[in-house]
Amino acid sequence: MKLELRGITKKFGAFTANDSIDLTVESGQVHSLLGENGAGKSTLMNVLFGLYEPTAGEILVDGTPVRFSGPGEAMAAGIGMVHQHFMLIPVFTVAENVALGDEHTRAGGILDLETTRRRIREISDRFGFHVDPDALVEDLPVGVQQRVEIIKALVRDARVLILDEPTAVLTPQETDELLDIIRQLRDSGTAIVFISHKLREVKAISTQITVLRRGRVVGTADPGADQSELAALMVGRDVVLNRAKSAPTLGEETFTVSNLTVLSPDGVRLVDDVSFGIRQGEVLAVAGVQGNGQTELIEAIMGLHKAQGSIRLDGEELLGRTTRQVIRAGVGYVPEDRSTDGLVGPFTVAENLVLNRYDRPPAGNGLQLDPKAIRRLAEKRVQEFDIRTQGVDLPVGTLSGGNQQKVVMARELVDDLKLFIASQPTRGVDVGSIEFLHERIIRERDSGTPVMIVSTELDEVLDLADRIAVMYHGRIIGIVPGDTSRDDLGLMMAGIDPAASPQDTTPKGATA
Template structure:
């Protein structure tokens, strides 16, 4: 089956998300769509899948123009899509999820799940999916849930399969397994559209690579192209992908977490007796698949979750203090969701620069603000952090994602920090801004500050970390050196306990030193 997009344009009001895009996907190939967050990749695929109607342009299937008024018509034409956020009902079985929306009944209107189970087993056996049709979805690992999404498309005879950021929530081993599945699908004649911003995976799986930037198709590359070449196409300039940082010059262990436990409202341990320490002048990166307690860990440190245990900074106990008191103790904190927790979109760039110190010089005092001093401070930080903005008085919501993140970093990375915490520091940020932000984080480490990074991007963890702690189901499975292999980290991310000799101490799966 041949799929072709001709001059596809999609506008939302005055904003053009896709601008005259031409794309051809042939049977038996993996055509990767590479681009930064916001480049227009998902919008284009949502047009193709019938979720959006194109403003201009044509979709052709086997050289015949088609128009989809919804996903049902796209699926009937042989197009399937696996979304970045899975469309599964957790309490349903695999078979029930697969049958949903395409139900077949027997006599008297009884749902015929047996035929669905049979199809699931056939597809599972053909591709080695190892999926039980009667398993409850919420009990399945994330990687298996993704296979269920693929099975849903294949049961409906998809000839073109769109995979939108398919490795975002997978361990390295699960990613390798998914890439092998994609190769099998390709070899059986399925056309694959692989949407990603991860250069390593795109190069590993692609037959062809098309690059989007700001809604435009800016080039097509061969998988043999260097990562630096692809990155330059993505951002429009040369970037340094793999920075070389010097060895850490570590000092005393001034930040110590012991036996930290956070409970959910239902009493479940989200953070389960976690212990670790960070020395001055080193970066400890917390790795793991999203949803294993990393968010609650950093929020507990910042006083945003009730917790038990101990959190000590420079010998002082932080547990039980308010978030403001913790910030006043010298903690800089970049939350994982800048739009919800890091910025006030309607406030100006200048106002956002002083959100955490509006009652301190130079912003003002407990009685009044100093607008001129705030603007002057903001202008200095904008220059230092290369924030691309029309001025410090414009709403921060008008800035790109990368520049918004720079505003958060500029506010938090002030002189004299005792601890710097950054959760998902480059999520939704372009490659060029990632390069800059990584440099700033390493500079803070080199200034002697203990740094805690939480990231689900393994490339980021390996680039920044001096040591790596891996979380799984609320526990630390091990703390290992920063040059630990991807395979080893992947096993820990999947819940395999680890023990390693490090710095003449035995570091166990609970992250404590013997």
Template sequence: MKLELRGITKSFGPLVANDHIDLVVEEGQIHALLGENGAGKSTLMNVLFGLYQADAGDIAIDDVVTTFRGPGDALAAGIGMVHQHFMLVPVFTVAENVMLGHEQTKRGGFLDLDAARERVRELSARFGFGLDPDAVVEDLPVGVQQRVEIVKALARHAKILILDEPTAVLTPQETDELIDIMRQLKGAGTSIVFITHKLREVKAVADVITVIRRGKVVGSAAPTASEGELASLMVGRAVSLGLNKTPAVPGEVTFTVENLTVLSPTGQAAVDDVSFSVARGEILAVAGVQGNGQTELAEAIIGLQVSAAGSIRLDGRELRGLSPDAALGSGIGFVPEDRKVDGLVLDFSVAENLVLDLYDKSPYARGIALNLPEIRRNAVQRIDEFDIRTQGPAEHVGKLSGGNQQKVVLARELSRPLKLFIANQPTRGVDVGSIEFLHRRIVTERDSGTPVIIVSTELDEVVELADRIAVMYRGRIVGIVPSATPRDVLGLMMAGVPLADAIDQTNKSQSSDTTPTTDDETGKTL
């Protein structure tokens, strides 16, 4: 089945999310839609799937113009969509989720679960998914849940499958398995629209690459194009994808966490008996699939989460139990996971946001009054130093791009003497060019002798920045390893495999030798 989008335009008030976009997906083709977060990729696919109505333009299936008034129309036309955040009912079985929304009944009006089970078995066997129809979804690993979403679409006879950022919550091994599945689907004649911002994956699986920037198609490329060429199309200028940093020279260990436990609102251990340390002049990256306790760990250090047990010490001082304001005052710089919710006041100016945690202290305050000239002077200096693209210090920070908003947060946190710097998802929603700049600034802070903790679900970012990597799974640290640890080992650890077993499994699966890996906690070569 051939899909064609002709001049699709979609606006939200003054924001033009899609601007006269043309796109053709041929039958049995994997067509990658590449672009930064906020480029308009997901909006375009939501228009295609009937979740949004286009302001202008047409959708054509096999050269016939079609109108979708909702997802039901798209499904009936043979279009399925796997959303970035799965649309599954956790307490239902695989078969129940697959039949949900188009339930079949048997005599007497009862649901025909046997037919749903058989359909799951059939599709699972055809593509090697290994799904148990009676498994409860909440008990399945994330990668298997994604297969359930794909089977849901295929069970409704989808000929075109939209995958929206499908690897965002997957381990490297699960990503490889998904790529194999995409190739199998392509071989069976299914067309795939693969939405992503990850260059490595696009090059691995795409037949055609279309690049979107600020709501417009800015070019197309073959998968043979270099990552640098693709990044340049995404950003609109040449960028450097590599980070040249000298090896760390760790100094004194000044930050330690011992036996820390943080409970979730349901009483479960979101952080479960975690211990680690960070020395001056090194970056410890906390890696893992999102939702395994990394955010709770970072927020517990700064006082945003109440810890149930354990110790958090900086320069010998106990931080556990301090308020966020007191923790910041002890010399911690903190970049939160969601800058718009926890990092910025969007209706405040750039200048005001740059002193949010210092506005009541000299030189930004004179008694009970703000020192407005000094606040403006600081803003002018930080705007220049951090290359913040803004109309000036008085502009509302909410009007800036995501990358420039993130620069404001980092500029504020890195512009005072620090004893510890923590950044949770430091480049989420940031364009490639800004990532390059922000990474350099983080390394500069390390080189000044500050202990640095980075929390990131982007494995490329973890490997690029880290001197050591702590991998978390279900609230516990599986192991702490050097940054040179093979990606396959890291991926297995992210799935909960202990370090020694991950190394053993990787060695058995590779014919070539691998470099011995050292457990930084024991000093033992494994």
């Protein structure tokens, strides 16, 4: 099967998400779409899958122009899509999920799940998926749930399979298993469109690479291309991907969390008896697949969740304090969702830069603001953090994702910090901005501040961490050195505690 996109353009009002994109993928190929978040990759695939109507351009299947008014028509033409966020019903079995929307019935209109079970077993045996048709989806690991999504497409005889950011929620081992599955599908003749911003995976799996930037194709590359070449294509300039950081110079352990437990409203332990400490001048990174208690842990520290246990900073108890009081104690906090929790979109860049200290000098005195001082402070921070804006009086919501994240960082990285916490510090940020933000985090560490990072990106964890705490089902499986292998970290992220993992270690090469 040969699939062609010719001159595909998709506009939302005045905004052009895709601009005259050409793309061809054939049977037995893995064509990767590489680009940062917001580059237009997912929009393009949603056009192909019939979820969006193209503004201009055409789609051809085996040389014949087609037009899809919905996903059903795309699937009927042999196109399947596995979305970044799974489209599964947790309380249904695998067979029930696979049958949904393509139900087979016996005489009398009775649902025929046995046919679906047989097809699942056939596909599972053929590709080594090891999926039980009668298992409840909610009981399956994330990696197996993704296989169910792939089975859903293959049961419908998909000859083109679109995988949208398929490794976003997988452990390293699950990622490797998925890449092996993709190779098998490729070798069986399936045409695959692999969407990602992860250079390592794109190089490992692709037969051809197309790079998007700001909705346009900016180049194509061979899988043998160097990662730095691909990164430069993505952002339009040379980028340092792996910065060399010096060994930490450690001070006292000034931040400690002891026996911290967070319960959900129905009594489930979201954070389960967690204890750790961070010394001055080190980065502790919390790793794990999203949804294992990392968010609740950080929110408990910041006074956003009720918790039991103890949280102490410079000997003072933070548990039970309000978020404002925690910030006043010297904590800088970058939340995982900047648009919801980190910024006020309609407020200006200058106003957002003082959200955490608008009632203190120089921004104000508790009774009134000082607009001139706020502007001076904003202009200084914009220059220092290389925030690309046409003016500090513009709404922060008009900035790109990377520049919005820089605004949050610039606000939180103040001179008198006693602790810096950043949750998903580079989510939705281009490679160039990642380079800058990582540099600022390490600079904060080197100034002697204890730093705590939460990230689901293993490359980011390995780049920044002096020690790594891995969370699984609300507990810390282990705390290991920052140079721990990806394989060991992947096992821990899956809940397996390597026997050699110490509960507390001094970072390799550290001086105390």
